[in-house]
Amino acid sequence: MENMKSARKYDTGGVGSDLSEQIKAATKDSHVRAENTQLMLSYQKGQISLVQYKVLLCSLYEIYKALEEELDRNSSHPAVAPIYFPQELARLESLESDLEHFLGSDWRRRVIIPAATHRYAQRLREIGRKNPALLVAHAYTRYLGDLSGGQVLGKITQKSLGLSSKEGLSFFSFPGVSSPNRFKQLYRSRMNGIDLTEEGRREMLEEAVSAFEFNIQVFDDLQKMLSVTTATANQSNVVFPTAAHQSPRVMQFAVGLCVALATVGLGMYAL
Numbered sequence: 001m002e003n004m005k006s007a008r009k010y011d012t013g014g015v016g017s018d019l020s021e022q023i024k025a026a027t028k029d030s031h032v033r034a035e036n037t038q039l040m041l042s043y044q045k046g047q048i049s050l051v052q053y054k055v056l057l058c059s060l061y062e063i064y065k066a067l068e069e070e071l072d073r074n075s076s077h078p079a080v081a082p083i084y085f086p087q088e089l090a091r092l093e094s095l096e097s098d099l100e101h102f103l104g105s106d107w108r109r110r111v112i113i114p115a116a117t118h119r120y121a122q123r124l125r126e127i128g129r130k131n132p133a134l135l136v137a138h139a140y141t142r143y144l145g146d147l148s149g150g151q152v153l154g155k156i157t158q159k160s161l162g163l164s165s166k167e168g169l170s171f172f173s174f175p176g177v178s179s180p181n182r183f184k185q186l187y188r189s190r191m192n193g194i195d196l197t198e199e200g201r202r203e204m205l206e207e208a209v210s211a212f213e214f215n216i217q218v219f220d221d222l223q224k225m226l227s228v229t230t231a232t233a234n235q236s237n238v239v240f241p242t243a244a245h246q247s248p249r250v251m252q253f254a255v256g257l258c259v260a261l262a263t264v265g266l267g268m269y270a271l
């Protein structure tokens with residue numbers, strides 16, 4: 001029964017048997033949800049701020065570090081080898097240079113890793129160890145996204161931040177890919193050649209949906225963090241009730257909240 005439910009959930013009826021078509025169909029709704037996160041909406045309105053871009057770069061750095069280390073380590077795995085294109089796609093070095101540009105030479109000390117980003121990176125490392133075939137779902141979600149909507153986002157970033165050169169924007173540029181559309185076609189045909197059991201295919205589609213979910217959580221988390229720190233900065237006259245009126249649990253919560261805000265705040269202002 002459970003299997004039937006799962007099969008129905010990822011029933012890509014009418015789409016054909018190609019993994020590339022099925023994965024696109026299975027993640028269609030998730031893509032719409034990702035596009036409609038606050039962060040992506042700000043992007044589409046051309047309202048991305050420098051601080052938003054810096055925290056996004058920090059998260060992307062952590063995500064690609066995990067993704068690319070796991071792809072490298074599993075590069076000869078039969079499912080990973082066909083979609084392993086480090087020359088054309090690897091983003092880690094670009095992210096390092098963008099972070100250095102915006103945060104300075106001591107950027108490694110200043111990178112902040114929000115909780116949802118950490119969870120995403122942990123998932124990537126876990127599947128790299130336990131089920132490397134599923135890295136395909138994550139590589140698809142990130143790299144094909146970067147080669148699609150990501151290209152427009154690069155132009156919007158440059159315009160929104162008023163950057164006169166491409167400096168700090170190397171994440172969006174793929175010098176090894178002369179035609180993103182042709183490259184995406186090649187990537188899809190490589191995905192379609194991967195030998196998968198029915199169970200393996202179902203897991204792959206599920207993992208792709210969860211890859212989008214991880215991204216959505218990362219964006220929501222960043223947005224929340226930014227609004228908390230903005231609110232804290234704007235409310236330096238917040239008055240906490242005096243200790244005499246507080247139960248120990250309320251005090252514990254208040255102290256915890258202050259420490260959490262201060263920690264996030266310090267990390268953010270360091271950016």
Ligand code: HEM
Nearest residue numbers: 024034035040043044140141142144145148149150212215
């Ligand atoms: C402002 C936000 C976004 C916009 C405007 C956008 C736009 C687009 C566009 C125009 C395409 C090409 C569709 C096609 O060729 O049929 C695309 C494809 C894609 N996008 Fe996005 N996107 C956004 C965010 C995202 C995010 C956050 C992710 C995942 C993290 C993502 C993942 C993908 C993937 C994997 C594809 C390839 C689909 C396929 O051909 O199989 N996108 N996107």
